[in-house]
Amino acid sequence: MELGLPFLDQIAGMNLGAAAIAVLMGLVIGVVFGILPGLGPLLGVTLAIPFTFNMDPVTGVALLMGIYQGGSYGGAVTAILLGIPGTPIAAATLLDGRPMALAGRSSEAVTVATAASWFGGIVSGFALLALAPALAEFALSFGPAEIFCLALLGLTAIATLAEASALKGLLAGLMGLMFAAVGTDPYTGISRFNFGVTELSGGITFVALLVGLFAIPEVLAQIENPARKGERLEAIRFRLRSFGTIVSRFFSYLRSSVVGVVVGIVPGIGGVVSSFLSYKLARDLSKEPEAFGKGEPDGVVATEAANSATTGGALIPMLSLGIPGDPIVAVMMGGLLVHGITPGPALFLTDADVATGIFVMFLVGAVLLLPLGAFVVPFFVKALSIPQGLLLVVVLMLAIYGTYAVHSRLFDLWTMLAFGVLGYGMVKFGIPRAPLIIGFVLGPVVEVNLRRMSSLAQADPLAYLAGRPISLVILALVLLALVYPLVSSVLAARRTASQ
Amino acid sequence: MDRSQTITGLFAILFGGWIVAETYTSFKISVSSHIGGGIDAAGYPRLLGVLAVSVGVLLLASGVLAKGGNAGRRSAGRLWAPALLCVILAAYFQTLLLFGYMLATPFLVSAVLLLANERRPIVIAAVSVAATAAFGLLFEFGAGLLLPDGRLVSLGI
Numbered sequence: 001m002e003l004g005l006p007f008l009d010q011i012a013g014m015n016l017g018a019a020a021i022a023v024l025m026g027l028v029i030g031v032v033f034g035i036l037p038g039l040g041p042l043l044g045v046t047l048a049i050p051f052t053f054n055m056d057p058v059t060g061v062a063l064l065m066g067i068y069q070g071g072s073y074g075g076a077v078t079a080i081l082l083g084i085p086g087t088p089i090a091a092a093t094l095l096d097g098r099p100m101a102l103a104g105r106s107s108e109a110v111t112v113a114t115a116a117s118w119f120g121g122i123v124s125g126f127a128l129l130a131l132a133p134a135l136a137e138f139a140l141s142f143g144p145a146e147i148f149c150l151a152l153l154g155l156t157a158i159a160t161l162a163e164a165s166a167l168k169g170l171l172a173g174l175m176g177l178m179f180a181a182v183g184t185d186p187y188t189g190i191s192r193f194n195f196g197v198t199e200l201s202g203g204i205t206f207v208a209l210l211v212g213l214f215a216i217p218e219v220l221a222q223i224e225n226p227a228r229k230g231e232r233l234e235a236i237r238f239r240l241r242s243f244g245t246i247v248s249r250f251f252s253y254l255r256s257s258v259v260g261v262v263v264g265i266v267p268g269i270g271g272v273v274s275s276f277l278s279y280k281l282a283r284d285l286s287k288e289p290e291a292f293g294k295g296e297p298d299g300v301v302a303t304e305a306a307n308s309a310t311t312g313g314a315l316i317p318m319l320s321l322g323i324p325g326d327p328i329v330a331v332m333m334g335g336l337l338v339h340g341i342t343p344g345p346a347l348f349l350t351d352a353d354v355a356t357g358i359f360v361m362f363l364v365g366a367v368l369l370l371p372l373g374a375f376v377v378p379f380f381v382k383a384l385s386i387p388q389g390l391l392l393v394v395v396l397m398l399a400i401y402g403t404y405a406v407h408s409r410l411f412d413l414w415t416m417l418a419f420g421v422l423g424y425g426m427v428k429f430g431i432p433r434a435p436l437i438i439g440f441v442l443g444p445v446v447e448v449n450l451r452r453m454s455s456l457a458q459a460d461p462l463a464y465l466a467g468r469p470i471s472l473v474i475l476a477l478v479l480l481a482l483v484y485p486l487v488s489s490v491l492a493a494r495r496t497a498s499q
Numbered sequence: 500m501d502r503s504q505t506i507t508g509l510f511a512i513l514f515g516g517w518i519v520a521e522t523y524t525s526f527k528i529s530v531s532s533h534i535g536g537g538i539d540a541a542g543y544p545r546l547l548g549v550l551a552v553s554v555g556v557l558l559l560a561s562g563v564l565a566k567g568g569n570a571g572r573r574s575a576g577r578l579w580a581p582a583l584l585c586v587i588l589a590a591y592f593q594t595l596l597l598f599g600y601m602l603a604t605p606f607l608v609s610a611v612l613l614l615a616n617e618r619r620p621i622v623i624a625a626v627s628v629a630a631t632a633a634f635g636l637l638f639e640f641g642a643g644l645l646l647p648d649g650r651l652v653s654l655g656i
Contacts, residue, residue, distance in 0.1 A: 050642075051642060054642070054643070165504075167504075167554055167557055167558050167561070168504075168507055168558070170554050171507065171511050171551065171554045171555070171558065174515075174547055174550055174551045174554065175514070175551070177547050178514075178518060178544065178547050178548075178551070181543065181544045181547065185540040187540060188540050190540055192525065192540060192544070193521065193525070193544070219584070220581035220584060220585070221581070222615075223577075223580045223581055223584050223611075223614045223615060224576035224577055224578065224580050224581050225576035225577075226576075226580075226614070226615045226616045387615075387617070388615050389611065389612040389615030389616070389617040389626075390612075390626060390630075392611050392615055393608050393611050393612065393626065393630050394630075396607075396611060397604075397608075397630065397634045401634065401638050401642075401644065401646075404644070404647075405638070405642060405644045408644070408645060410592055410595065410596065410647070413592045413595075414589075414592060417585065417588055417589065417592070420585070420588075421585060424581060429503050429506065429507050430503055430507075431507060447543050450538065450543065451537050451538045451543065452537075453537075454537030454538045455537035456537075457537070458537070
């Protein structure tokens with residue numbers, strides 16, 4: 001079956017005006033959340049989820065994608081101006097962006113970051129357009145075994161590769177799968193783990209879990225250390241000459257964007273790794289590697305183009321395979337599931353208009369990032385002067401009433417608080433929260449396909465798997481994802497011992 | 500000993516063990532039927548529970564055997580403040596039932612501002628009233644959400 005994208009025909013028949021406004025709003029919200037240290041795009045997307053329920057799927061996802069794109073970029077502004085990355089993915093931008101600012105080149109650094117984010121976003125938009133349908137077409141022939149193995153790969157990769165402790169990551173992933181099992185057995189319809197609580201018979205409310213895990217711990221952590229005062233910064237403005245580096249350093253922009261897309265496609269790695277990897281590559285290939293770390297614009301290009309391109313890359317496995325590449329994409333996937341849209345290969349057959357709308361809106365967001373960065377961000381840095389108390393009130397109110405909005409019941413608020421305490425404890429004990437959310441989103445996929453596979457395999461699962469080479473390859477990758485952290489920690493220990 | 504790793508391991512063993520026990524003792528799960536053979540409704544959560552226990556044992560062993568200490572992320576701040584905020588949130592959810600959004604919310608906002616070290620009474624009062632009104636308008640008219648009225652308001656008190 002030819003999937004492709006009946007792209008232009010479909011766009012002509014679509015009304016994407018509301019979605020375009022949503023993506024613009026998302027960019028604005030995302031940039032503000034990115035600029036403010038401690039918030040970031042994940043919190044922005046989490047808090048926006050309930051507001052998408054009354055929107056059509058494309059408009060809702062457009063809002064979330066805008067926040068993702070804007071948030072990924074906004075963190076760079078704070079990294080450059082304050083020396084604090086607004087988001088973890090902007091940490092690498094500090095290396096050269098901050099020295100540029102200290103040398104009185106803030107506007108140049110922010111302009112280069114804007115240009116690089118814009119370029120990276122557009123490259124990843126086209127990569128999304130080209131690769132997602134092709135991958136989905138390939139995945140259409142997948143059966144329960146392949147889908148189960150893929151979900152397992154997504155989960156183990158995120159659990160073991162993204163954070164320091166692979167075991168803690170695996171535990172978080174398992175907890176996510178268990179929380180997803182609360183409610184009703186998808187196979188038999190039998191109630192389970194609801195402990196006689198009627199509100200749990202439909203399962204744990206996704207938004208309550210999400211907001212509890214990501215928004216409440218943030219508020220609790222900031223209340224624990226109420227350090228940040230409002231900041232006043234020097235004015236910045238867009239510099240056309242610095243924007244021209246897109247032409248003079250074209251290959252640097254392109255290489256960094258390609259690194260971002262490739263890393264984004266691999267589940268569990270994400271923007272932090274892509275920007276540091278791209279930075280290292282840029283420094284290694286540079287004729288003046290000693291200039292890096294001292295205010296070299298190529299360093300800003302490398303990190304910002306890469307982390308921006310990671311956003312589109314991470315959407316590829318989610319849309320084509322139903323496997324979210326990072327926690328923000330997992331949240332978006334949850335948003336689509338709420339609308340009854342199931343990401344995966346069938347999306348391109350059953351909801352091709354939604355897939356097309358998402359592609360178009362991603363590109364619209366990538367394009368709009370430039371005028372937003374050029375003309376609006378200089379005013380947005382004033383957001384840094386918002387007192388912390390006020391900011392916490394805003395986050396808390398959005399968290400509480402965003403959760404309440406889903407079913408208009410207080411039970412969800414208690415669920416949110418319980419997951420807030422759990423999330424805070426996870427932060428304290430160094431247990432990553434991202435695998436939990438991905439386990440929760442993938443839970444039904446894992447369970448249904450595992451049980452289907454076990455039904456098909458009957459008494460001999462090994463013989464069944466042996467006849468499915470794609471599953472075997474994916475399982476080998478799962479094994480690699482499990483073994484890699486162990487091997488690398490052993491090697492690191494040996495290196496330390498030998499030193 | 501790595502205390503953080505050890506405590507996490509113990510938690511995983513308890514959590515996983517409880518899940519496994521539930522799959523045997525919970526009536527609704529234990530009567531579930533097999534459809535088309537394969538893993539049944541209890542089998543899947545039981546498998547997850549066993550895996551969690553296994554991960555817990557590994558965490559516990561690596562925590563106990565670890566050289567050097569790690570007590571988790573040590574707090575440089577006020578640990579009582581997040582605990583107090585959790586209590587305040589719980590009280591807020593209860594008072595929502597009784598007093599409704601408009602009466603209960605200013606107290607929550609004031610408490611958050613106080614915990615964030617805001618000490619100017621006029622600012623606290625102004626922000627509490629303004630935030631309550633602004634979010635009330637946003638949620639009621641912007642998002643079409645019916646905010647809790649509270650039983651007292653419903654009774655006309």
